[in-house]
Amino acid sequence: MTDTQERNPGEPLRVGVLGARGRMGIEVCKAVDAADDLELVAAVDQGDDLSAVSGAGAQVVVDFTTPDVVMDNLRWCVEQGISAVVGTTGFTEQRLEQVRGWLAGKPDVSMVIAPNFGIGAVLMMQFAARAARYFESVEIIEQHHPRKLDAPSGTATHTARQIAQARAEAGLGPVPDATRDEVPGARGADIDGVRVHAVRATGLVAHQEVLFGTTGETLTIRHDSYDRVSFMPGVLLAVRAVRNHPGLTVGLDALLD
Ligand SMILES: NC(=O)C1=CN([C@@H]2O[C@H](COP(=O)(O)OP(=O)(O)OC[C@H]3O[C@@H](n4cnc5c(N)ncnc54)[C@H](O)[C@@H]3O)[C@@H](O)[C@H]2O)C=CC1
């Protein structure tokens, strides 16, 4: 921690928000503003100067921007010695490795990158990973509002990777599927051998079903975010905790235990 980022006991933690005029950024600004132990010192969006964040002495940045700008934002945060809580999607294993590399040389800076800050969504992913070894079939159906830029969702991608890992550890082979004559896209995307289907419709916010099947039974695990306020307890938890978790933390799981 640099001197300017030291937290004086009793003083609120200074928070800057990137993507502040976006759907999530607006909610994050409101939630930070409403928390007695946090102070919103900078609200930055596209076209604004990032120096507003360092100039205001932000100790933690929250980033809900877009996959094409988030890496530049995070590199800037590390250079400035500011820890970050990141909800923006688009984190491949390669990107996560890059972030770990930046943080390796900066022991006082840390980050939490979470595909989903909804507590229910985190549990849904945990339950799915736990169920994975018992079912020969699995498919993921994610459903979102039509203004979402990416597909499949970060949550669905993360869930698929966790399921694939659990299947591999349990010695399960490929998911059975005899389909041959396929209209491209009809069977969804293949993420580590798990089919993921992305639905976009007006009226939806963020929803996901994980459908498991084995002989004579199916299990459906479903989570629904009906309002973006559902993400705020997780975001605030990460803001308060990030500086006590050195390096990169992926997902909220380690903060909830
Ligand atoms: N991890 C989680 O729990 C959640 C993650 N998300 C993800 O968060 C991201 C944002 O989602 P929304 O708020 O719905 O999108 P949005 O499009 O409403 O907001 C993105 C905002 O970032 C701004 N922006 C673009 N470039 C910028 C830059 N260089 N610096 C500062 N601001 C910049 C845009 O102008 C816009 O206001 C997406 O990747 C989405 O998938 C969304 C909801 C929950």
Ligand SMILES: O=C(O)C1=N[C@H](C(=O)O)C[C@H](O)C1
């Ligand atoms: O863009 C969204 O809205 C959401 N994005 C995240 C994702 O891609 O998983 C989290 C949640 O699903 C909402």
